[in-house]
Amino acid sequence: MRLYMKFFSMHMKSQMQYKLSFFLTMIGQFLVSFAILLSLYFMMSRFNVVMGFTYEQVLLCFASVLMGYSLAEMLGRGFDLFPRMLGNGEFDRALVRPRSVITQVLASKMDFTRLGRILQAAFVFIYAVPKSGVIWTRDKILTLFLMVICGSLVFFGLFIVYAAFSFFTVEGLEFMNILTDGGREFGRYPYAIYGEGILKFLTYFVPLALFQYYPLLYLLDIEKSKLYMFTPLLSLIFLLPAYAFFQYGVRKYKSTGS
């Protein structure tokens, strides 16, 4: 953990070398997600409710998914850019250092320009939390935190799977973006609106709905069971196969080379 903080400050120093570029990118990130927010606003001002969710309630969804995704992307960028690390031999360097491979890949890149998106998500929370009609109890605040934290971890798991695939194909795989970028984009609305099939897929296979749709039902008192409050924790099981897959990739790399 100390090492991770050290890497953290190194990345900070590196990125602060180019201050103007840093702030412009950050503002860019902010504006892009702002545009998405606008599209959401126009959509909702026409229809008012989607499957019984009001605009502010949908915003809760939007903000928690955006926040989780951006946190994962900011800190787990190393996995996102992993194909590059394999290509330029940096991964060999990681293997000749006495630390776990996962830690090193994780620490290899951090992108603080994603703060633009995190900021956006924070603003939306500030707007939506009081207006969503949720009566905020301690349990519900905890639920919201779980949604963000577990969401970020599941996206992080997806990045790991993406990275692991690149052991086998070398070139990056665009289809994974359906789940990562797509998960974020579609996560603007509760996943249930896309139909039963998709909801099942996002529950049992890639558990995006576990940290978004189900706990949202708890927040809105649609489901009263405490079980719904803790569904985000259930989604973390996804990290196990993701981790195992990555380790399998490392083993394959060690026996075949790049």
Place this chain on the structure above:
Amino acid sequence: MIKLENINKTFRVAKRQGGFARAVKALFSREYEIIHALNNVSFTINDGEMVGYIGPNGAGKSTTIKIMCGILTPDNGICEIDGRTPWLERVAHVQHIGVVFGQRSQLWWDVPVVDSFELIKDIYKVDSSLYQTNLDELTELLDLSELLKTPTRSLSLGQRMRCEIAASLLHSPKILFLDEPTIGLDAVSKIAVRQFIKKINAERKTTVILTTHDMQDIEALTERILLIGKGKILLDGNLAELKKHSSERKTLIVEYTGKAPTISEGMTVSEAKDGRLIIVLDPTQLSVSEAISQLAAQSDLIDVSVTGVSSEEMVAALYEEYSI
């Protein structure tokens, strides 16, 4: 001590063929080719030795280095380094080795060199006092004091290489792997880097294993040479033994005024311009001093130079001899 016994490594490489139809066919059924990167490679390197590992491109140098570093797992065979098998005990093993890849940097591009060093200190969990002694020593040896505060991006290649080598020695490794450490350096930097490697080997008793294509590196640095070709160790010996494999012929460059000398048995003219002769001499037929006195008796010599076979030519001849 490094001990390799009968290490084998094969790679399966997809055959690629030209043409659209074949490319489509390859989508569905691929033909693979087995490449024997290493074929029963065995050698032993003792503590404190300095070994040059040479061979043409694609001979298996990097594969061997990668196996010794724990990056690759061989198909079979034994590799023991200080009692550890690199690919089985990666973390424990790499704590005691330093690796420099000449073509890649381990320093952070945008921050001062010393910050990269501090990070490496934490990665290897180097004790603060040991780190300070090592840093002071390396700073003096490599003349780094000016460079430490500079961001890597503004260093010249030679300066960077000095920092790279220092970076891989901060944790006092017992073995140092150098993969083409002088690639792309100018003459002055090359000499500086060579001197430094020598010093490290002499003072710290660090085992050094060096791959290079620059034969001057080998001449300046290593007593022992391992020659690899097509995945096999072809030669394990010193420079003198290597020289035995190549011919003893000498090249004489003679400048003269007046009449051109006639050439006797044992000498052949490879180039003749007015006033200048390049002669190849076979010393088994005619000694060098004999040849010069013969030439001097006939013409007025301005300048004579004698050169043996350069180690570059020697290695080229070796590659040819083993047809690799």
